[in-house]
Amino acid sequence: MAGRRRWSSEEILDAAAELLRTSDAESFSVRKLAATLGTDSSSLYRHFRSRTELLRAVADRVLLASMDGYRAEGDWKRRITALALRLRDAFGRQPQLAAVWGRHASGGAGSRLVMEEVLSALRASGLPDEQIPVRYHRLAVLIASLIASEAGVSTIxxxxxxxxxxxxxxxxxxxxxxxxxxxxxxxxxxxxxxxxRGAAFEDILAAQLAEIEAAARPS
Structure with missing residues (x-):
């Protein structure tokens, strides 16, 4: 008698992303995902220790996809703006996942690529190193909030x-x-x-970048 199929981590993430596209993060559960795959929850926990870890991995794939083909071009403000718009477009195609990212964040390869580019751009702005972590955090909160808000509107x-x-x-x-x-x-x-909302997104981001630029100017 054939045994139950073993699913790879990538196949599990594919199924989770599809399930999230047709529902939402609140109703998502490992049990529901397991039922979709025709397996039991314990087999999924061999790949992901918790529901939150699984959701973070799904969100990270969106970040990773948004960085595919990205090239840092222009000054630091153009780099951050271009990156933010890429993230907005990526989550705009999968709006249900925007709430997952906003709530659970991520810690995988996609997250590291995004963080590296934003931090590198902020260093190029002329800000003192000691100010960069705080400015980075404000930018991250702002961009994630704007994307999650816009995605929420797009799903009605x-x-x-x-x-x-x-x-x-x-x-x-x-x-x-x-x-x-x-x-x-x-x-x-x-x-x-x-x-x-598109123009509002860019205007709000531009205002934050202008504030950073002013802070970076020599007094």
Whole structure:
């Protein structure tokens, strides 16, 4: 009688990524993944010690893919911007995995490549070495948060989007000008959170890089 198939780590990660594309990180479980593969959870724990370790490995594959073919070009700001946009595009194709990265981070080869490039670019900015770890952390939090937020918007259905837009219009255009004078004044110009996120991403990142540039200038 043939034994149960043994799955490789890469095959397990392929299946996990596919499962996450059609569900979300909250409902993901090793048991559900094992059922998808037609095996039991214990066989998966031989490859990954925990659910969190498995999720981190899935997220790291996205980082690794985003760095494939990357070449550091231009000044330090262009390098960080180009890298951030590559990460945004990579997670934009797999938005369910963006929340995994934002929550669990990763510690594999992809993560090391991203960290090395950002830290190298920050050193090229002229910042003193003692300031670079803090600036790196702020950039990492900012980029991960923006990507996770944008990915969250991209996963809503058309009906959910329409309902959200209607609620936004009611909340903003229907605001009592006596109680909310500033909101009433800007009501027709305020954009909902889901609007124009691409430009917002680049503007927010550019502002952070400008702050770093100012800090790097000799006093």
């Amino acid at each position: 259905t058309g009906d959910e989007h329409a309902q959200g837009m209607e609620l936004f219009r009611v909340a903003v255009l229907g605001a009592d000008p006596e109680r909310f004078p500033a909101l009433a004044h800007f009501a027709r110009d305020i954009r909902p959170l889901g609007a124009d």
